[in-house]
Structures are given as C-alpha cells and as structure tokens.
Amino acid sequence: MLSALIAFxxxxxxxxxxxxxxxxxxxxxxxxxxxxFTSQKQPVxxxxxxxxxxxxxxxxxxxxxxxxxxxxxxxxxxxxALSEAGYRVIAPDQIGFCTSTKPxxxxxxxxxxxxxxxxxxxxxxxxxxxxxxxxxxxxxxxxYALMYPQGVQKLVMVNPIGLEDWKAKGVPWRSVxxxxxxxxxxxxxxxxxxxxxxxxxxxxxxxxxxxxxxxxGLNAGPGKEIVAWNSALQYDMIFTQPxxxxxxxxxxxxxxxxxxSDTTAIGSDIASPEIKAKIGHYNVxxxxxxALIPQSTLIEFDGxxxxxxxxxxxxxNQTLIQDLNKS
Numbered sequence: 001m002l003s004a005l006i007a008f009x010x011x012x013x014x015x016x017x018x019x020x021x022x023x024x025x026x027x028x029x030x031x032x033x034x035x036x037f038t039s040q041k042q043p044v045x046x047x048x049x050x051x052x053x054x055x056x057x058x059x060x061x062x063x064x065x066x067x068x069x070x071x072x073x074x075x076x077x078x079x080x081a082l083s084e085a086g087y088r089v090i091a092p093d094q095i096g097f098c099t100s101t102k103p104x105x106x107x108x109x110x111x112x113x114x115x116x117x118x119x120x121x122x123x124x125x126x127x128x129x130x131x132x133x134x135x136x137x138x139x140x141x142x143x144y145a146l147m148y149p150q151g152v153q154k155l156v157m158v159n160p161i162g163l164e165d166w167k168a169k170g171v172p173w174r175s176v177x178x179x180x181x182x183x184x185x186x187x188x189x190x191x192x193x194x195x196x197x198x199x200x201x202x203x204x205x206x207x208x209x210x211x212x213x214x215x216x217g218l219n220a221g222p223g224k225e226i227v228a229w230n231s232a233l234q235y236d237m238i239f240t241q242p243x244x245x246x247x248x249x250x251x252x253x254x255x256x257x258x259x260x261s262d263t264t265a266i267g268s269d270i271a272s273p274e275i276k277a278k279i280g281h282y283n284v285x286x287x288x289x290x291a292l293i294p295q296s297t298l299i300e301f302d303g304x305x306x307x308x309x310x311x312x313x314x315x316x317n318q319t320l321i322q323d324l325n326k327s
Contacts, residue, residue, distance in 0.1 A: 016188045016216045021223025022047065023099045026214055028073045032099050035120045039095065040106060046120055047099025048072060048092040051083045058086035060153070061126050062324070063117070065144075066091070067135025067161075068234060069191075069215055070307075071098035078132070078309050081317035087324075090129075092120055094140070096230040102223065103230070108237040110143035118148055127151055130324055134158040134309065135264070136234075142243040145250055154327040155254040156320065159262050159306050163285040165242040170275040171267035173239070179232035186228070188216035201261040201305040211310065239266050247292040255297040255323050258286035259304030259311070299323070 019025045028049075035046040049072050062082050064075045072091035079089045093100040094113050117140075121129065130153050133141030138160020145152045167173065174182075192212045196204050218227055265271075265280030283300075290298040299319060301308045309316045 016220045017213055018221040019214070019217035020221055021102050021218075021226055023071065023093075023214070023218055025221075026073075026217060028099075029076065030073070030079070034099075035092075035123055037116070037119055039112070039116060040103075042103060042105075044095055044101040044103065046092055046095060046101075046116060048090060048120060049079065050124070051079055051089045051091075053086045053088055054080075054083045055086045057088070060086070060324075061088045061090060061129045063121070063129045063131050064089065064091040065117075065131065065133035065137030065141050066093065066097065067137050067307075068231075068238065070135060070137075070211075071214065073098075074211055074214070074310065075134075077313035078317055078320065081313075081321065082324075085321045085325075087130075090121070090124070090126070092117060096234055098218070102226045104226065106230070106233060108233045110140050110237065110241055110243065111147065113140050114144040114147050117144060118151075121151075128153050130154040130156070130327070132156045132158070132320065132324075133160065135161055135306065136238055138162060139238065139241075139243050142246065142250070145252060145254075146243075146246055149251045152252050154324060155250065155252050156257065156323065157254070158257045158309060158316075159259050159264070159282065160256070161238070161264055161266065162243050163282070163289045164265075164279060165244045166266050166279060167239060168242075169279055171239075171265070171271045171279065174235075174267065174270065176232050176236050179235045180229055183219070183228035183231045183235075184224070186216070186219040188212055188220075191216055198262065198264055199306045200311055201259075201303060203311075208310065235266070244289075247289055248294070250293050250295075253295045253297070253327050254293045255299060256286050256290050256293075257299045257301070257308065257316070257319065257323075258282050259301045259306060259308045260286070261303050262306040264306050297323070 138157040139162040260283040262282035
C-alpha cells in the first residue's frame with residue numbers, strides 16, 4: 001500500500017522519532033497486554049489492547065483488526081466509541097506488527113495469523129465476536145471468518161484490500177528481497193505523501209501526523225532491519241494469498257464500509273500504466289464484492305479515502321455502531 005516510500009530530504013529524517021522494534025516509546029493510551037505462545041517452533045508474544053465497556057455492557061465483544069501500515073492503537077477513536085456503546089473491545093497487533101514479536105523467520109499466512117488470533121481469544125474465554133477489520137485486516141478477517149464461522153456474529157470490513165486479485169490482473173511479482181530493499185527506504189516524508197494522496201484524498205489534518213510518526217519511528221528505530229524484513233514477508237503474503245475467490249463462501253452478515261476515493265492496490269508502483277489504470281477503483285470494487293457476499297450490506301462514504309475511521313471518526317463510528325447494533 002505504501003507505493004512511494006521514498007526519501008524526501010533530510011529535514012524529515014532529523015525530526016523522525018525512533019521507536020523500539022515492538023513500538024517501545026510510542027504513546028499508547030491503553031495498557032498493552034501480551035499473549036505469549038509458541039508458533040513455528042519459537043516463542044512469540046502478541047500485544048493487544050483490551051478495553052472493557054464504559055457504557056452499559058451489551059454482552060458483546062468487538063475485535064478490531066488493523067491494516068498493514070496500521071496498529072491496534074490506530075483504532076483509538078473507534079475503541080473509545082465502541083466501549084461507550086457497551087462493547088468490550090479487543091485490538092490485537094498481529095505477529096510481525098507494532099507491539100508484537102518480529103521473528104527472524106516466519107512463514108506468514110492469513111491462516112496462521114487467524115489461528116494466532118483465535119488462540120488469543122480462546123485464552124480470554126471469548127467464543128463469539130463482531131469482527132471489524134481495515135485494509136489488510138480485511139483479508140485476515142475474511143480468512144478468520146471462513147475458518148471459524150461459528151465464532152463470528154458479524155463481519156465488518158472497512159476499505160479492505162484484496163477486493164481484487166492483483167496478480168491475476170497482471171501486476172508483476174516482487175521478490176521478498178526486493179520488498180525488503182524497498183521497505184528499508186521508508187521515511188516519514190514518504191509515508192505522509194502517500195497517506196495524503198491515498199488515505200485522505202489529498203487532504204491533511206494535523207492529527208494525522210501522529211500516525212505518520214508511529215510508522216516512521218518504528219521503521220527508523222534500532223530494530224529497523226527486522227521491522228523491514230517482516231514487512232517484506234507480509235507483503236509477499238498479501239500479494240500471493242488472495243481471498244477474493246472465497247467471498248462467496250462467507251456465511252455471516254457482512255458489511256462493507258467503503259471510502260470511494262480509495263485507490264490502494266498492491267504493486268501499483270511497478271505495474272505498467274495499462275495495468276495500473278485497471279486496479280484500485282474502490283468506487284467499483286465495493287459494489288462488485290458486495291454482490292459476491294451472500295448476506296452483504298454496502299455502505300459508501302463518497303469522496304473519502306482508504307481510512308474513513310481516521311479521516312472522519314465521528315461519522316464513521318456512528319455508522320459502525322448503528323450497523324453492529326442491527327445484528
């Protein structure tokens with residue numbers, strides 16, 4: 001999704017914070033708990049936020065799945081809104097992301113990440129959830145819902161990627177080593193330029209800078225090589241493991257919330273002009289995928305970009321809670 005993380009000059013680098021490989025030093029306004037388990041013959045820990053209902057408890061749990069360049073804490077406004085509405089809210093960081101372990105070697109798959117999340121929920125004695133997922137989290141949530149349909153009361157996907165199969169549409173493959181070299185070049189200025197264009201349709205608010213600094217600081221910190229390596233492995237997973245062909249198999253009520261100005265498409269930065277022109281059209285993709293999912297509802301935010309929950313949090317959260325409360 002970060003199609004152009006290229007250095008934009010020294011000034012940004014001079015002011016970029018540096019956070020530890022598990023986001024140590026970044027201000028997270030909730031306690032971050034750690035779920036320790038063994039995966040692929042190694043001990044790992046999964047950071048997660050667990051917020052109890054602030055309003056009258058409704059007995060339901062919402063699990064929020066972050067995107068590729070996001071963290072559990074980037075759901076902050078939504079966490080607060082759902083908690084006030086009576087939900088228990090769990091916002092995990094997947095292995096390889098944010099406050100979780102960055103393994104030296106890991107075979108990334110959406111199946112594996114779904115199983116990790118299921119183990120976390122089992123450890124918390126949670127057996128049924130409303131899944132709310134954004135960006136790459138939408139691909140993971142689709143896999144989770146297919147693997148554990150009995151445990152998903154409602155699925156909500158917010159500008160999920162994977163609404164199309166980029167490789168089938170002609171986007172060229174990129175090796176993990178090439179992804180790694182690309183990720184090592186991540187800068188704050190490059191992140192901001194990309195996010196302004198794709199996430200916010202050319203608009204910018206000062207509050208967005210916090211999330212730029214979060215991602216840039218993780219990529220500039222003492223663990224930058226292992227962060228970049230895990231990121232490269234994750235991009236390979238995203239590109240090579242489409243869920244598009246299985247949307248038709250989702251059994252639970254599913255809502256797509258789509259900012260129609262989103263143009264996110266993996267590999268668009270190296271695709272030919274002809275291929276690039278054919279991918280990333282969320283104003284079309286949302287409608288197409290809604291037609292594939294048996295029990296689907298489509299909610300479109302006209303003119304909004306890839307992250308409506310961050311672009312217009314009050315409007316988004318009101319819409320989300322109304323939708324969740326219907327099921």
